[in-house]
Amino acid sequence: MKKRVVALLTAAVMAFSMAACNGGGAATTGGSTGGSTGGNTGGSDTSAPAASGELIKVGIINNDPNESGYRTANDKDLQNMFTAANGYEAKFAYSLKNDEQIQAAQGFITDEVDYLLLSAADTAGWDGVLKDAQAAGVKVILFDRTIDADPSLYEASIVSDMAKEGQTAVDWLAGQGLSEYNVIHIQGVMGSAAQRGRSGALDTKVAAESNWNIVTQQTAEWNAEKAQQIVQSVIDAKTPFNVIYAENDDMAKGAVAALDSAGISHGVGKDVIVMGFDCNKWALEELLNQNWNYDGQCNPFQASYIDNIIKTLESGGSVGEKTIIMDEKGFDATTITQEDVDNYGI
Amino acid sequence: MKKIDLKKLLSNQLLIPFTAIIILCIVNIIYDCVNTDAAFFAIETKTNNSGFTVFSGPLITILDNGSELAILAIGMTLVTAASGGQDISVGATIAIAGSAMLRVLCGGNTRPETLAAPIIVGFLVACIVGMLCGAFNGLLVSVFRIQPMIATLILFTAGRSIAAWINNNELPIVPDPKFAYFGSFIPGIPIPTTVFIAAACIIVAALLLKFTNLGLYTQAVGINESSSRLNGINPTAIKFISFIILGLCVAVAALIKVSRLSTINYSVIAKDIEMDAILAVALGGNALSGGKFNMWASILGAYIIQFLTTTLYRFQVDSSALPAYKAVVVIILVVFSSPVVRDKLSSLSNKKKALKKGVA
Numbered sequence A: 001m002k003k004r005v006v007a008l009l010t011a012a013v014m015a016f017s018m019a020a021c022n023g024g025g026a027a028t029t030g031g032s033t034g035g036s037t038g039g040n041t042g043g044s045d046t047s048a049p050a051a052s053g054e055l056i057k058v059g060i061i062n063n064d065p066n067e068s069g070y071r072t073a074n075d076k077d078l079q080n081m082f083t084a085a086n087g088y089e090a091k092f093a094y095s096l097k098n099d100e101q102i103q104a105a106q107g108f109i110t111d112e113v114d115y116l117l118l119s120a121a122d123t124a125g126w127d128g129v130l131k132d133a134q135a136a137g138v139k140v141i142l143f144d145r146t147i148d149a150d151p152s153l154y155e156a157s158i159v160s161d162m163a164k165e166g167q168t169a170v171d172w173l174a175g176q177g178l179s180e181y182n183v184i185h186i187q188g189v190m191g192s193a194a195q196r197g198r199s200g201a202l203d204t205k206v207a208a209e210s211n212w213n214i215v216t217q218q219t220a221e222w223n224a225e226k227a228q229q230i231v232q233s234v235i236d237a238k239t240p241f242n243v244i245y246a247e248n249d250d251m252a253k254g255a256v257a258a259l260d261s262a263g264i265s266h267g268v269g270k271d272v273i274v275m276g277f278d279c280n281k282w283a284l285e286e287l288l289n290q291n292w293n294y295d296g297q298c299n300p301f302q303a304s305y306i307d308n309i310i311k312t313l314e315s316g317g318s319v320g321e322k323t324i325i326m327d328e329k330g331f332d333a334t335t336i337t338q339e340d341v342d343n344y345g346i
Numbered sequence B: 001m002k003k004i005d006l007k008k009l010l011s012n013q014l015l016i017p018f019t020a021i022i023i024l025c026i027v028n029i030i031y032d033c034v035n036t037d038a039a040f041f042a043i044e045t046k047t048n049n050s051g052f053t054v055f056s057g058p059l060i061t062i063l064d065n066g067s068e069l070a071i072l073a074i075g076m077t078l079v080t081a082a083s084g085g086q087d088i089s090v091g092a093t094i095a096i097a098g099s100a101m102l103r104v105l106c107g108g109n110t111r112p113e114t115l116a117a118p119i120i121v122g123f124l125v126a127c128i129v130g131m132l133c134g135a136f137n138g139l140l141v142s143v144f145r146i147q148p149m150i151a152t153l154i155l156f157t158a159g160r161s162i163a164a165w166i167n168n169n170e171l172p173i174v175p176d177p178k179f180a181y182f183g184s185f186i187p188g189i190p191i192p193t194t195v196f197i198a199a200a201c202i203i204v205a206a207l208l209l210k211f212t213n214l215g216l217y218t219q220a221v222g223i224n225e226s227s228s229r230l231n232g233i234n235p236t237a238i239k240f241i242s243f244i245i246l247g248l249c250v251a252v253a254a255l256i257k258v259s260r261l262s263t264i265n266y267s268v269i270a271k272d273i274e275m276d277a278i279l280a281v282a283l284g285g286n287a288l289s290g291g292k293f294n295m296w297a298s299i300l301g302a303y304i305i306q307f308l309t310t311t312l313y314r315f316q317v318d319s320s321a322l323p324a325y326k327a328v329v330v331i332i333l334v335v336f337s338s339p340v341v342r343d344k345l346s347s348l349s350n351k352k353k354a355l356k357k358g359v360a
Helices: A002-024 A069-081 A098-110 A127-135 A162-174 A193-208 A224-236 A249-262 A281-288 A303-314 A338-344 B002-011 B015-034 B058-065 B067-083 B090-106 B119-143 B148-166 B177-183 B193-211 B214-223 B225-230 B235-261 B273-283 B295-314 B319-337 B339-359
Strands: A056-062 A088-094 A115-118 A139-144 A156-159 A181-187 A212-219 A243-246 A273-277 A294-296 A323-325 A330-332 B044-047 B053-056
Touching: A056 A069, A056 A098, A056 A303, A069 A088, A069 A303, A088 A098, A098 A115, A098 A127, A127 A139, A139 A303, A156 A303, A162 A193, A162 A243, A162 A273, A162 A294, A162 A330, A181 A193, A181 A224, A181 A249, A193 A212, A212 A224, A212 B319, A224 A249, A224 B058, A224 B235, A224 B295, A243 A249, A249 A273, A249 A281, A249 B053, A249 B235, A281 A294, A281 A330, A281 A338, B015 B273, B015 B295, B015 B319, B058 B067, B058 B193, B058 B295, B067 B090, B067 B193, B067 B214, B067 B235, B067 B273, B067 B295, B090 B119, B090 B148, B090 B235, B090 B273, B119 B148, B119 B235, B177 B193, B177 B235, B193 B214, B193 B235, B193 B295, B214 B225, B214 B235, B225 B235, B273 B295, B273 B319, B295 B319, B319 B339
Parallel strands: A056 A088, A056 A115, A115 A139, A139 A156, A156 A323, A181 A212, A181 A243, A243 A273, A273 A294
Antiparallel strands: A294 A330, B044 B053
16 A cells, blocks of 8 residues: 555656656647648648648657757757648657657657657667668658767768867967966866867867966866866965866856956956857857857757758758768857847857 | 773764864865965955955865755754655755746746846745755655655656756846845855855754754654654654755755856756765764764764865866765765774773773
8 A cells, every 4th residue: 555655656746747847848749730731731831841731740859858958949949940830740759868769769650750850868779760760761860969870770960069169169269369378177077978079179289289288177067066166276276377168158157156256357358268168148148248258159950950951852862971060150259249149049 | 081081082973073174184284285385274355356355265165165065964964863864855956946946036037137026035935845845755754654765766856857847947047146145245244155144054953953852852753763652752743844944954055056156057956965965964973874963063074075075176186086086085984983983993992991901
């Protein structure tokens, strides 16, 4: 009896948490809006898809939108693109767990979707289900994350190049022409793709140039408070520094909080250069106010790329290069405009 | 006469935490001798970017950043003592309480121009939400008699999603600079506000233990539930109350955490703080199986954890190795503060005494 009560309670809470996961307006069937498939045959739809009349069925498997601001923006972008108005019937599945994602993929294949769009939680374990998809004639497009599977199993893979993001940032920093670079390097969760890419470029530069020094290099695990403590410890040790290279916006914010309480000026033309990544809207506003100097983009807007590929494939064309690397910008506080903040802020 | 003192000292719960602090101090002093421009105990006055004079230095950093943990240690000690288990959901419930507070202060608006409600209202809502989470855990533990760790696993798993859901997964930013005072400095006062908040919580806890029977009853329930029931104490109520108090501690910690940055990040706010809070209780030499407890030792334990973190940052320990260093120190501290080792130590000193007597 007692056990049953526990199980019931646990189940109830689980259900509640699931509901909470989908709280960001992400219903399980995004743009399908009932059986509009049949009625929507007229030419009233200006952006009609290649296969006119029929909606293209896509199954989208993504990570939990609560994971980060990046994921939230990514999910919103997909939800806005794959609507009935744009000629799609989309179904969404969210999970941070690979096995649940694979199950969802199998479900979509059974539902006979035309395209399977996938941002895999884990790189391994996808061969089987992708072979099933191929056998069923479902075309697979990867976005945001690659997987360890034979490239013949998917049509295209749309990814960010983290190493390039790091390189763009480091090149920008080198262009500032400081006589000496004393960098506080705040890293993300060690081993993550973003951390490796963004650290790599800086490490190479520091090793190559004699006037580039790392004052401290610590992981704050994407956490603002930890970043604040790390910078505080450098300030307490009275080691001079003039650059903060934080691998995401949150950590840059934490670092700036430490600078503020120690009375160290930061931003355009000030003592310390502040650099962040991810282009959160609030971070770009800091740039606009010249409190920070640089913010590197990690582009979450893959939907238009996917849309292009699907249109090419539907019209009988083929995708040239399988791996498509997205354009990613780096914003400079001296040149950023309000328009940039509105367009690129996530 | 001297021997008796030694025995008393060895069996004192505060011995281990104090020894740890002394060792950490010595290590830092040695570091200072090697690096001449570093000064661990120096407290400087600086002018912050808002133009106010503030104190700064490693000691201030420790007191400042250790506050949340010290506050949580109060509640965690009571929960541990009463229920013989730990609440592992405090990090997630900090996210929930903080999120609720932001929801009230920003009125569901991501970037409000002004506060939608006074700060005190936001804080009170956070208190209520924190206590509700505590009540939920407490209900499962005291009434349904679920193992505390299993019961709190529910909110541990679901909490951050609930927190995100409260604000529609947006990250609101509080516009009023006054809100940031709780996590930094009140203009004109050079000591971090968090120190005052922690001190206030500790004083309230001390008064509660001194002037009510809460401490006694909690220990009684933790040591033997059925005998305490026979003596007219209601174990269910005591356990429930301990979780409610922890919920209140969580709300105060959430205020500090959210105030530090005037915003929230559901996935990382107060991450892994539950483990540090439990560790603080263990470092204080309190039995994690419940029963007798020493609140002061737990609070000291909390500051030791922060002391250790600050020291490791100061030494620029390689970031990937940082948790390993922490683990080693923790193992040593926990082993030495475990009742088994302490019994051994005191029996050793007894033997010595007996031996000397025999020789004489």
